[in-house]
């Protein structure tokens with residue numbers, strides 16, 4: 001089992017990213033955490049420092065490839081990165097208004113371009129030394145398109161498949177790539193969902209599963225298993241059977257943010 005000592009996490013200011021940062025925080029560990037919300041990011045950083053970790057923070061939008069690459073390189077100079085987790089992501093409500101053009105494009109920009117920006121910057125740093133691990137945050141929503149979240153499902157499917165292929169390609173250069181597919185986790189992202197979320201999990205528990213999976217260099221970390229089985233079944237069955245069922249599922253409520261494309 002590997003114990004990474006230098007870790008970069010995008011979206012470290014909240015939810016799963018923050019729980020991972022806190023999970024890895026320990027004496028001798030360097031954490032490079034990014035987010036956009038300064039106060040939340042600094043609060044997480046302080047808690048990690050209290051656990052003995054050395055922490056650098058960067059207020060960086062993952063949609064900005066140059067800023068992300070420059071910041072990642074600066075952190076790598078400080079302590080060569082063992083693990084980069086491309087975690088930052090967004091979802092948005094589709095209830096009432098459906099999915100606006102702006103909203104769909106924004107979700108792709110953060111969840112696909114943002115992940116690519118993070119991963120490509122990491123590959124550029126790790127490939128020459130033929131060592132390092134990259135984790136890509138996908139979702140159980142990556143296995144079937146759900147009418148309540150078209151862009152979100154598609155963006156997560158794109159990074160899942162990209163990550164699976166990268167694992168084979170970059171494995172030849174000594175790099176490890178893992179795709180993470182969680183079900184519902186209790187974070188700011190799911191807080192607005194006003195429908196029952198089966199097997200909803202606490203962030204700490206989700207972070208523990210992810211950390212163990214990464215230590216074992218799993219190709220795919222997927223949980224909870226019962227929801228995974230259900231999603232697999234939905235993906236296998238003919239759409240003519242499943243579409244009527246999926247059309248009846250509740251949708252995430254629209255928010256002023258989602259309509260503004262934030």
Ligand SMILES: NC(=O)c1ccc[n+]([C@@H]2O[C@H](COP(=O)([O-])OP(=O)(O)OC[C@H]3O[C@@H](n4cnc5c(N)ncnc54)[C@H](OP(=O)(O)O)[C@@H]3O)[C@@H](O)[C@H]2O)c1
Nearest residue numbers: 011013014015016035036037061062088089184185187189
């Ligand atoms: N919660 C779930 O049920 C669930 C399930 C499957 C997959 N996931 C995935 O897990 C990841 C983390 O989500 P979460 O549930 O922990 O939600 P969250 O609490 O809302 O955290 C999202 C993180 O992404 C960051 N972020 C968003 N847009 C960004 C941007 N443009 N540039 C930089 N950082 C940005 C946020 O930073 P700021 O707040 O500082 O902007 C925040 O740290 C996402 O990729 C999500 O799709 C979540």
